[in-house]
Structures are given as C-alpha cells and as structure tokens.
Amino acid sequence: MGKTISEKIFSRASGKDAYKGDIVIANVDGAMMHDGMAKLVLDAFHEMGGKQLWDPSKVAAVIDHVAPSANEAISVVQKNLREFALKHGVNFFEVGSGVCHQLMIESGLVFPGGLVVGSDSHTCTYGAVGAFATGIGSTEMAAVFLSGKLWFKVPETLKISVEGKLPPMVFPKDVILKIVGTVKADGANYKAIEYCGSTVREMDVEGRLTLSNMAIEMGAKTGLIEPDRKTLAYLRSLGHTAQMGYKSDEDAEYFQKLFLDVSDLEPQVACPDLVDNVKPVSEVEGKEVNQVFLGSCTNGRLSDLRVAAKILRGNKVKRGVRVIVTPASRMVYMQALKEGLIEIFLDAGCAVCNPGCGPCAGGHQGILASGEVCVSTSNRNFKARMGSAESQIFLVSPATAAASAVEGKLTDPRRLLKEA
Amino acid sequence: MKVSGKAVVYGDDVNTDVIIPSKFLTLLDPTELSKHAMEGIDPKFVEKAKNGVVLVAAKNFGCGSSREQAPLALKYAGVKCVVADSFARIFYRNAINIGLPVLECPDASSQIEEGDLLSINLDEGLIVNETNKRVIKATKLPGFILEILQDGGLIAHIKKKGGKIRDL
Numbered sequence: 001m002g003k004t005i006s007e008k009i010f011s012r013a014s015g016k017d018a019y020k021g022d023i024v025i026a027n028v029d030g031a032m033m034h035d036g037m038a039k040l041v042l043d044a045f046h047e048m049g050g051k052q053l054w055d056p057s058k059v060a061a062v063i064d065h066v067a068p069s070a071n072e073a074i075s076v077v078q079k080n081l082r083e084f085a086l087k088h089g090v091n092f093f094e095v096g097s098g099v100c101h102q103l104m105i106e107s108g109l110v111f112p113g114g115l116v117v118g119s120d121s122h123t124c125t126y127g128a129v130g131a132f133a134t135g136i137g138s139t140e141m142a143a144v145f146l147s148g149k150l151w152f153k154v155p156e157t158l159k160i161s162v163e164g165k166l167p168p169m170v171f172p173k174d175v176i177l178k179i180v181g182t183v184k185a186d187g188a189n190y191k192a193i194e195y196c197g198s199t200v201r202e203m204d205v206e207g208r209l210t211l212s213n214m215a216i217e218m219g220a221k222t223g224l225i226e227p228d229r230k231t232l233a234y235l236r237s238l239g240h241t242a243q244m245g246y247k248s249d250e251d252a253e254y255f256q257k258l259f260l261d262v263s264d265l266e267p268q269v270a271c272p273d274l275v276d277n278v279k280p281v282s283e284v285e286g287k288e289v290n291q292v293f294l295g296s297c298t299n300g301r302l303s304d305l306r307v308a309a310k311i312l313r314g315n316k317v318k319r320g321v322r323v324i325v326t327p328a329s330r331m332v333y334m335q336a337l338k339e340g341l342i343e344i345f346l347d348a349g350c351a352v353c354n355p356g357c358g359p360c361a362g363g364h365q366g367i368l369a370s371g372e373v374c375v376s377t378s379n380r381n382f383k384a385r386m387g388s389a390e391s392q393i394f395l396v397s398p399a400t401a402a403a404s405a406v407e408g409k410l411t412d413p414r415r416l417l418k419e420a
Numbered sequence: 421m422k423v424s425g426k427a428v429v430y431g432d433d434v435n436t437d438v439i440i441p442s443k444f445l446t447l448l449d450p451t452e453l454s455k456h457a458m459e460g461i462d463p464k465f466v467e468k469a470k471n472g473v474v475l476v477a478a479k480n481f482g483c484g485s486s487r488e489q490a491p492l493a494l495k496y497a498g499v500k501c502v503v504a505d506s507f508a509r510i511f512y513r514n515a516i517n518i519g520l521p522v523l524e525c526p527d528a529s530s531q532i533e534e535g536d537l538l539s540i541n542l543d544e545g546l547i548v549n550e551t552n553k554r555v556i557k558a559t560k561l562p563g564f565i566l567e568i569l570q571d572g573g574l575i576a577h578i579k580k581k582g583g584k585i586r587d588l
Contacts (some may be wrong), residue, residue: 023562037487073448077448363446382460393553
C-alpha cells in the first residue's frame with residue numbers, strides 16, 4: 001500500500017513500516033521551546049532528573065512571546081531560560097531575533113522530511129517545507145530533551161487541493177481563512193493535512209508557510225506541502241543544503257480529499273471569536289477599528305510587509321487608530337529596511353516594533369481594552385486572546401489590514417487598489 | 421482507576437484561551453492559575469469545581485494553544501476528569517502528561533446534563549450516569565497511557581522508571 005508524506009516520515013523516524021493509526025516511538029530531528037512555556041519545560045526537565053540534553057545541536061530556545069520582558073516575573077523565566085540555553089549549548093535566540101517559527105525555518109533546524117516538535121501549537125508551520133512538525137506540551141518537551149524520542153499516533157491525512165489563479169488583492173491568508181471556515185475548527189482533529197494543487201504550487205514558500213501555520217486552527221497535527229524546487233531554492237537562499245524529502249505515493253490512502261477553486265475568491269475575514277467564523281470581507285466591511293496588527297508567524301514575513309507597504313505608501317493611518325508592525329525576524333526587518341518598507345510604515349504613522357510575537361499572544365505590545373476592535377494578520381481571534389474578554393479580533397490578510405488602517409474601519413483592500 | 425463527581429457541562433470548541441486566558445500565564449504557581457480556570461467562559465466555574473467535579477464538554481475541547489497551563493488550571497481547580505465528545509490533540513496529551521484523566525466519549529454531551537452524578541471507570545472506559553442510570557461507553561485508553569495516569573503524570577512516571585523513557 002502506498003504511503004502519505006506523514007507515513008513516510010514516521011517510518012523513517014521510527015524505523016518501523018508505519019501506517020495511519022500505528023502508535024510509534026520516533027526519534028525527533030528538532031525540538032523548539034520558547035519563553036511562554038519555558039518554566040514548565042525546565043521544571044519538568046529538572047524534576048525528571050535531567051542533567052544533559054540528548055543533542056543540544058537539535059534544540060532551540062527562543063525568547064519571543066514577551067520580548068523584551070514586560071515585567072519582573074517574566075524576566076525571571078527568561079533569565080532561567082537564557083542560563084539553561086547557554087549552559088547546555090543549544091541554539092539560542094535572544095530578544096529581538098524574531099518569532100520562533102520563522103527562526104526555525106531561517107536557521108535550518110527544519111528540513112524537508114524531518115520530524116520536529118515545538119512547545120507551541122503553531123509548530124505545524126514547518127509542514128510548508130515538507131517537515132512533519134507539530135506542537136507538544138511542556139512536560140513532553142522535557143521528555144524529548146532527555147531522550148530525543150516521543151510517542152506518536154501516525155495520523156490519517158486530509159488532502160486539500162487548491163486550484164485557480166488568485167484574483168488581485170487576494171492572498172494565501174484569504175485562502176487559508178476560506179479553508180478553515182470550510183473545514184471548521186475540529187475538521188482535521190488528529191489528522192495531518194496535505195495542501196496541494198496548482199495554487200499551492202504557484203505560491204511562493206512564504207505564502208505556503210501562511211497556509212501551514214493555520215493547520216492547527218482545524219485541529220490538524222501538521223500542514224504538509226510536498227517539497228519542490230521552490231522549497232529547495234528557498235532553503236538554499238537561506239544558506240542551507242536542503243534535500244528533497246518525501247512525496248505522497250499515488251496510491252496512498254487519504255481520510256478525505258477536498259477541493260477548493262479560488263479563482264473568484266474574495267478577501268476573507270475570521271470574525272470574533274472563533275477562527276472558523278469566516279466571512280467574505282463584503283459582509284463585514286465598515287466595522288470601526290481601534291488597533292491594527294501586522295505581523296506574527298502567520299503574516300510577518302517580507303512578502304506580507306511588501307503588500308502592506310504598497311497600500312500604506314503615501315497614505316496616513318486614520319486618526320484614532322494605532323498600527324503595530326512587527327517583522328517576523330531580524331532578517332525580515334533588515335531586508336524591509338533596505339527596501340524602504342520601514343520608512344513607509346513610519347511615514348504612515350505606524351509603530352514599528354522589534355521582531356517577536358508582538359501583541360498576538362496577549363502578553364504585551366498592544367493589549368486590547370474592553371470594547372476595542374483589532375484587525376490582525378495573526379492566527380487566533382479567541383475571546384480574551386489579546387486582552388479584555390470584551391474586545392474583538394478580526395483576522396485578515398496584510399492587504400486587508402493595511403487598507404483598514406488607512407480607512408479606520410474594516411475595508412476591502414480592492415477598493416484602495418482601484419483608487420491607486 | 422476510578423473517579424466520580426458531579427458534571428459541569430460546556431459546549432463545542434472550548435479553547436485554551438478561555439480555559440486560562442493568556443494574561444494569567446505569567447502566574448507560575450498552579451494553585452494561583454487555578455483561580456482563573458475557565459474565566460473566559462464561566463466566571464462561576466471555580467466556585468462550582470472546588471469540591472471536585474467532572475468537566476463534560478461537546479466536541480473539540482481544549483483547541484488552540486499548546487499551553488499546559490490549561491489542564492493544570494483545571495486539575496488544581498478541582499476537576500477529577502474531563503469527558504468530551506472529542507478533544508483537541510495537544511490538550512489531550514497535555515492532560516495525560518500532568519496526570520489529569522481525560523476520556524473521549526462521543527455520546528458525552530447528549531447523555532450527560534449539568535449536575536448529573538458520574539462514576540467513571542478509566543480502565544474499562546465506562547461512565548455510569550448515576551442520575552439517569554445509563555451506562556455510556558467511552559474510548560478506552562491504551563495501557564501505557566493508563567500507566568502514566570496511574571503514576572500521576574509523565575514526570576512521576578519517568579522518575580519511577582529511573583529516568584528512562586518507556587518502550588511501547
């Protein structure tokens with residue numbers, strides 16, 4: 001019987017002929033933890049009697065969730081994480097380096113065909129380069145640090161084929177919001193997703209990262225995309241010697257196959273307070289906005305900043321609205337500087353913050369007050385996510401975010417394109 | 421392993437941001453965390469749970485972030501077991517690893533009402549609803565998972581095994 005990408009990766013990593021439903025113990029190729037979960041991971045590691053890591057070169061520690069620290073309690077956690085990272089010689093990413101998921105890709109700790117775990121649910125992002133990557137808890141992460149191993153149930157796969165050319169001002173974020181709205185919050189629970197089809201093949205790797213990033217919003221373990229020449233070119237451009245990884249066999253068995261034609265897709269909006277509450281922008285246009293967030297592991301990359309800058313160039317942020325721009329990494333920030341994007345943001349009246357998670361995780365840099373509305377390019381709009389339980393978050397593409405910043409209300413970016 | 425308690429019932433897609441809002445993640449003591457359990461969805465939960473309850477939910481309980489503080493907050497608030505039609509997978513694993521029993525039971529939300537007294541046999545994967553005398557079948561947990569729960573979580577389990585990661 002043929003195998004899916006997931007079955008091939010688990011077969012390699014476990015040394016068994018693994019198929020969906022099998023429970024295997026697999027060797028992981030990479031493990032990432034960040035400051036948000038660091039205390040629980042380190043406490044568990046020490047309580048388990050941990051003295052050294054199974055392989056520090058495969059471990060990453062990132063300070064990104066509240067970076068720089070916003071209070072003394074967080075500073076203590078970060079101090080302990082920093083000391084642990086330096087003592088054990090793991091790959092350490094200090095305040096200002098960027099969002100953990102972007103850094104894992106940029107640093108080459110993720111590669112096609114690899115098995116990677118992270119103490120963060122959006123670890124599924126690395127599926128975009130053909131790695132089986134998934135979020136795990138803190139105690140499990142400590143067990144991985146000790147042993148380099150973890151048990152997994154090999155998942156079934158949901159195959160999502162996306163076909164058609166994206167219309168102007170419609171982006172990978174709109175595609176994934178449409179998919180989440182269709183599959184719903186638990187539609188891929190316990191499953192792997194494979195994204196395929198002509199739209200995905202045409203998409204650059206940054207756009208693919210946006211698709212894979214939100215696989216967890218459907219409950220999926222990971223969001224895989226078959227590696228191709230673009231994947232290798234992207235990884236090589238970052239200085240890594242990447243190999244091709246795995247493709248699914250023609251006769252692999254899937255849980256389900258879904259098709260989506262995006263040739264007529266409108267910009268999409270995930271409305272409060274569930275990610276699968278997705279509507280076309282035309283249905284929610286006009287909602288007044290207090291804060292706009294451009295950034296995160298979903299949409300803080302260069303292509304995202306370029307689109308937003310194109311809309312903001314020569315425009316001003318509406319009076320009474322604040323815009324927070326957080327590049328996904330230092331590398332992204334520096335390139336955006338060179339291209340003049342940061343100057344455009346500053347000219348327009350945005351606050352440009354250091355690379356990191358920004359306000360997405362609700363720890364700092366843009367906490368919402370009761371009654372406030374945020375339009376955000378991030379991945380979650382749950383109640384109380386970014387502050388008050390009485391605030392609202394609308395998830396959109398960078399284009400829709402930028403257009404909304406200019407107008408001061410939720411705005412279809414195609415309007416500004418017409419005027420431009 | 422057996423647990424019992426009265427049911428507190430919630431609906432679909434209860435996410436980790438409402439189980440423990442992110443602003444409380446900086447609280448490092450589980451008892452402090454537990455004072456805010458379910459605060460995003462039910463401000464009376466802590467009062468309801470303090471003498472021990474079984475939390476019952478519909479589908480996709482615990483979706484969202486990988487924060488282990490979510491099952492920790494529930495456990496320390498007095499939740500003896502979470503029974504749901506289905507779970508989000510990271511929450512499910514986290515609960516087991518911190519020693520909070522979880523049982524997947526597709527009929528949970530249709531067969532259990534707020535306040536029902538439940539007796540749960542984890543080894544058999546059976547729930548007895550003492551209030552309406554119905555027996556509800558749940559998905560039986562694999563042996564090695566039961567063993568982790570019996571030991572009180574993954575840390576205690578690994579300590580018991582002398583720092584070794586168990587084989588299947």
